[in-house]
Amino acid sequence: MGKLREPLNMLYGDNCALPLALEAMGERWSFMILRAAFNGVHHFEEFQQELSIARNILSNRLSKLVDHGIMAREVMAEDRRKVRYELTEKGLELLPAMIALRQWGEKWGAGVPSTPVLVDVLDEQPIGPVTITAHDGRPIGYKELVWKHRSELQPLGQARARTDERMAPVAAE
Amino acid sequence: MGKLREPLNMLYGDNCALPLALEAMGERWSFMILRAAFNGVHHFEEFQQELSIARNILSNRLSKLVDHGIMAREVMAEDRRKVRYELTEKGLELLPAMIALRQWGEKWGAGVPSTPVLVDVLDEQPIGPVTITAHDGRPIGYKELVWKHRSELQPLGQARARTDERMAPVAAE
DNA sequence: ATTTTAGGTTGCAAAATGAAATTTAGGATG
DNA sequence: CATCCTAAATTTCATTTTGCAACCTAAAAT
Known part of the structure; x- marks a missing residue:
């Protein structure tokens, strides 16, 4: 495991974006709502029925997602009762995180073959x-990774010649 | 995006691994504990100090992570008061999900340049x-993706625009 | 004008959370 | 041995968050 210990005490100011991401997406239903959104769900009642989530919680979560700029809220012109929730660019870019989680669950959960599956639009694979x-x-896998402070970064093209004791891979020990 | 609507109602049996993953990792501190673990934290007091998390919650979360097979709990031989928490293979494989979240937070949060940074052990980049x-x-990005049911999948080799080269080395970011 | 629909708010009980004190078990010290 | 110390949990209790159910409101529909 890396020698350097990340000072993750957010008391004295945090320098990792993970807590930031978790603030937006760290709540129970956030990822489920996101998944529904990725599946083309756009309206309150749709979310509610698909997720069987309490209405107040759904309301609260949607508001938070909108506050965080993950979803956009738009009152529809043709029927002004209707509100359309749409993923923003920022929200859409959560897809890798969501898929990573889902794939992990698929691999390590009790053999759940998730359906539907995301396919490349080009080759349908x-x-x-x-x-x-x-x-x-x-x-690269976790075995080939180490933590480094920004200050220690090598300029590109100057790969290190020999490995010393500071090069313990992330997962070692 | 997707054409097909994923039936995510877990009432009638769920066929997506995301809820499964969220059951293990969907709680507030889970990812923070995981991050600390990836940074070489192994002991209760270390976690507690680094995260400033309530002791009872930490205890509870560590137990849950152990229950879910994400961390292994080992009473140390030389001092049997001490317990060592170590990431299992299953836990280590959450790294992509964690990094995806962190990178998202880094990109969309208020310009937080996360430190430390993960580097390739080979070239230190x-x-x-x-x-x-x-x-x-x-x-591929979300624009090139569609949802498909498993039954509709094309057998490999009948794809339209095949690219059978290995990894396209795309300079990242 | 009444009813229905979409999208919410309340109110209240149950559960999760967190700070602080207490407990348990193993080690160290005199 | 008796005492103190330490690592890890657990318990206690106040605060927050969740969830269910019922209610509200503006805009269509009839």
Whole structure:
């Protein structure tokens, strides 16, 4: 495991975006609502029926998602009772995180073959696993990763020649 | 996006692994504990200090993570008061999901340059963005994705626009 | 004008959360 | 041995968050 210990005490100011992401998406229903949205659900009653979520919670979560800029709320012109919730760019970019979670659940849960499946529009083949990639796109696993402080980063093109004791992989120990 | 509406009502049996994943990781502190674990935190008091989390909640969450097989709990031989919490394979494989969330937070949060950063052990360059990839490794965005039911899947080889090259090395970000 | 529909609010009980004190078990010290 | 110390939990109790059910309101529909 990496030598460097990330100071994640948010008391003295946090320098990791994870808590930030969790503030927006860390609540129970947030990802479920997001999934429904990715599946083309746009209206309150639709969400409510699909998720069997309490109306007040749904209301509250939708508002929060809108506040966080993940969904956009638009009162529809043709029927002004209707409100349409739409994923923003910011919301759409949560897809990798959602798929990563889902794939993990699929792999480690009791053999749940999730349906439907996301396929590439070009070849209609299911997507591959969401992976971490090196700067050049090579997929790499946790064994090939280390934590580094920004200040210690090597400029591109100066790969390290030899490995010393600071190079313990993330998962070691 | 998707044409098909995923029936996510878990009342009549669910066929998506996302709720399953959320059951294990959907609570507020779960990802924060996971992050600390990835950073080399192994002991109760360490977690407690780093996260400033209430002790009872920490105790409860660690138990749950152990129950879910995400962390292993080992009473240490040399001092049997001490308990060591270690990420299992299952836990380690949550890294893509965690990084995806973190990167999302980094991109959309108020310009938080997260530190430390994960780097490739080989070239010490920071990792690229976590992306969704096609079956052949090509990274694809949400615009190129559709939902399909398993039954409708094309057998591999009958795809329209095949790209059978290995990983397209796309310079990330 | 009444009814229906979409999208919410309330009110209240149950559950989750968190801070602080207490407990349990194992080690260290005199 | 008797005492103190430490790591990890658990208990207690006040605060928050959740969830169900019922109610509200504006805009269509009839």
